[in-house]
Amino acid sequence: MSTLLIHNAHTVATQNDAGDELRDTSVLVRDGLIAAIGPASQMPHTADEVIHARQHLLVPGMVNTHHHMYQSLTRAIPQVQNAELFRWLRGLYPIWAGLTPDMIYTSTQLAMAELLMSGCTTSSDHLYLYPNNVTLDDSIEAARAMGMRFVAARGSMSLGQSQGGLPPDSLVEREDAILKDTQRVIERYHDAGHGAMTQVAVAPCSPFSVSPQLMKDSAELARQYGVRLHTHLAENDHDVAYSLEKFGCTPAQYAQDLGWLGQDVWHAHCVKLDEHGISLFAATRTGVAHCPCSNMRLASGIAPVRRMLDAGVAVGLGVDGSASNDGAHMLGEARQALLLARLRKSLEAPTTDTQGRRAFGCDSAPMEMTARDALRLATRGGAQVLGRSDIGQIAVGQCADLALFDLRTLALAGAAVHDPVGSLLLCASAHAAYTVVQGRVVVREGELTSLELGPLVEEHNRLARLLAGP
16 A cells, blocks of 8 residues: 655645635545545655645646647648648648657657646547557557556548548548447557546547548447547638538537537537537537647637636647647646637627626636636546546545646746745746656656656657658
8 A cells, every 4th residue: 555645735726616725735645546635734744755845836637638649740840830720731641641650659658748747647649640550559558658647539530532531541541440440449448447547539530531420430339338539620710611511510510410419528629619509518518628729829719718618518628739739738728728718808899888888808808717717627627528527636535646836936936925826827837846647756856757858859859850851
């Protein structure tokens, strides 16, 4: 029976139902689960490992709900730096056709290193390209080596350009092969239990890269096995136009027609989700992975996150692929979500009440999303979107997924003394001092414990050059 003690934390932002923020508090972990929380003076002072946290803010490990980790190999590719989504994809598909199993393994490790060092403990990853004998196993093995809690989304593309889809024919798979391999990875890897480290989701890539029949068959397969469903939806104007032209309906209506709404489904982006779509998502408890940095990078727009939340839609955060965000810093993503929500509100047209008084968007924009709202999205929101009730908060019985941030850093100077939680989201995004997954310290004093970062970066850069050319 192993124990870990987070001793005398300056502040603990629990993210429990009451939103409690505790001072001078210790957290005892036993066998990967939170065993006790209480005033430091009343808690044990010893354990198998002790982290002295008097100058630290403790938060739940953050949850990343959408990623394409292989894309870290193609960051900042010059020819697509200034492209919108569809042109960006068309420019990168030929490069991604050269992906190998080693590239998937190494890029997954690098992406997870970034996430872990930013305080993220759980991540999904949407792998929808399988050239050159690549399999989802490559990602799962990398996650296990890194010690990260992982939702491996078995993506797919079956609709090539010759059939009206966006990807080249050389990168699509046969639908029967897709379903067979998806069943294989579910049966081999998916764990539905409390504290599961590896889960599998069924994840056709998008309405413009798979057939309606594959969407239906995928939903049937997922529900047969009790696993979750994931895809991209309503990401930009071209995405919506494609659905209207090909299917005669909006993306949300298309999802409804195919059985792709429900509490076991989450969609990435939803930038262009209209009011009817928001109502459908709320009524069916369908989740959304909000990816603010990617949406800005590709100029897709600003998702109506506050309207979704107010309607009752489950919303979490996603860093999205590292070739459309060019980074994987979950705390930075939460900060960006806060800023972007306020910007969206400030751009609304002025209103006039019955007495002729005018109100401008900027008047209420600062309350559109608070620092604590953003932290909630990054923790409890992400857990809800992934269907996990065992992560996302600091409470007895929860998985011991934790992140500690040093309040004495340059970035937080003059801020943490006033509000440790607010400073974490409003100031320049910090790296975690400690990250703990299932009670195991995977980042200690800002350094990874599972591998040396220098050799990983060197190998990753070698593979990036090999994939994309000089």
